[in-house]
Amino acid sequence: VTPGPSGEVELAFDSQGLIPVIAQDQETGDVLMLAYADQEAIALTRSTGFAHYYSRSRKKIWKKGEESGNVQKVHEIRVDCDADTVLFRVTQVRAACHTGHRSCFFRTIDGTVTGERVFDPAVVYTNSIE
Amino acid sequence: VTPGPSGEVELAFDSQGLIPVIAQDQETGDVLMLAYADQEAIALTRSTGFAHYYSRSRKKIWKKGEESGNVQKVHEIRVDCDADTVLFRVTQVRAACHTGHRSCFFRTIDGTVTGERVFDPAVVYTNSIE
Numbered sequence: 012v013t014p015g016p017s018g019e020v021e022l023a024f025d026s027q028g029l030i031p032v033i034a035q036d037q038e039t040g041d042v043l044m045l046a047y048a049d050q051e052a053i054a055l056t057r058s059t060g061f062a063h064y065y066s067r068s069r070k071k072i073w074k075k076g077e078e079s080g081n082v083q084k085v086h087e088i089r090v091d092c093d094a095d096t097v098l099f100r101v102t103q104v105r106a107a108c109h110t111g112h113r114s115c116f117f118r119t120i121d122g123t124v125t126g127e128r129v130f131d132p133a134v135v136y137t138n139s140i141e
Numbered sequence: 142v143t144p145g146p147s148g149e150v151e152l153a154f155d156s157q158g159l160i161p162v163i164a165q166d167q168e169t170g171d172v173l174m175l176a177y178a179d180q181e182a183i184a185l186t187r188s189t190g191f192a193h194y195y196s197r198s199r200k201k202i203w204k205k206g207e208e209s210g211n212v213q214k215v216h217e218i219r220v221d222c223d224a225d226t227v228l229f230r231v232t233q234v235r236a237a238c239h240t241g242h243r244s245c246f247f248r249t250i251d252g253t254v255t256g257e258r259v260f261d262p263a264v265v266y267t268n269s270i271e
Contacts (some may be wrong), residue, residue, distance in 0.1 A: 018252030033163055033172055040170025042163055045226040057250075089255070091245040092238050096175040098246045108222050115221040116228045120187075122148030125219070 023095040024050065029065060030097055034075075034107060036114075037086050037100045043107035044115040046075075048097065056085055062099050079135050081105045106130055153225040154180065159195060160227055164205075164237060166244075167216050167230045173237035174245040176205075178227065186215055192229050209265050211235045236260055 024030050029047040036043055046064040048056070052072050055063040062075040062083035076082030083101040090097055106129045108115040117126025154160050159177040166173055176194040178186070182202050185193040192205040192213035206212030213231040220227055236259045238245040247256025 020248065020250050020252055022250075031161055031175060033175065035172055042165055042172060042228055045161060045163065045221065053250075087255075088250040089246040090248060090250050091175065092240050092242070092247070093245075096245075097250070098172055110222050112222070115223075115226075116219040117222070118150065118220060120150050120152075120183075120218040120220050120227070122150055125217075 020090045020094050022050075022053065022090065022097065023093060025095070029067070030095060032062075032064065032097045032099055034062060034083055034099045034101050034103070036103055038102065041114050042116055043083075043101070043103055043113070053088075053097070056099070057088065060085055062101060075107075076104060079105075079109075081107065081135075083107070109136070111135070150220045150224050152180075152183065152220065152227065153223060155225070159197070160225060162192075162194065162227045162229055164192060164213060164229045164231050164233070166233055168232065171244050172246055173213075173231070173233055173243070183218075183227070186229070187218065190215055192231060205237075206234060209235075209239075211237065211265075213237070239266070241265075 022030055028049050032048045033045050034043040049065040052063040052065045062085050063072055066073050081104050083103055085099050085101050087100040106113045111128045111130045111132045112126045113129050114126050118124045152160055158179050162178045163175050164173040179195040182193040182195045192215050193202055196203050211234050213233050215229050215231050217230040236243045241258045241260045241262045242256045243259050244256050248254045
């Protein structure tokens, strides 16, 4: 890990130019979602203060909540020891998950639902799903 | 996402047979690390109750803490909406990070150290680093 000129951490993007990003609720500590970012999505997140990611399926940058309004205000960006994973500490408007649950991690591996559902996606997403 | 016979969630491993795993401290909510698991590492985690991962660099399964003793007791395994990311809710012995910090996310992107260092890695790791 090479520190940049101002102590800045140089991120280790993968061979596709992406890095996994964990979004964590700053108030509750809940892990909300995992998505990917490229260099531009990280830069947009820093300049706007709102989480931006790179969609691997749609092959483009998206602002979280651009359609649903469920944006993430980013308070802090942390980097792990290897600089190959990023953590956004966020305030989540309404819910992170397109299923309407507060967190994307709303169930256990045996299928038990543990998370809260806070909206009906049929009402929120009129066109595509985020 | 296809539910298995007993409500079990079928994990969506990537083209290399891996899935990212977030380890979260069950007591504090702190995000400790991100690593990868293959199907066998998930099965070993479930059967032993201790976190196992797959090392992409060493190309083998490892039990977290096998050398350092800093094991992770896994209380719950959660899966996200797309079933392509896993969350281990753990009790972390001592520290998760090989640098001696409690969490691998011990600094911000601008290089400010925010996390606690709880051991000296030179004393703990006599051979390789985990």
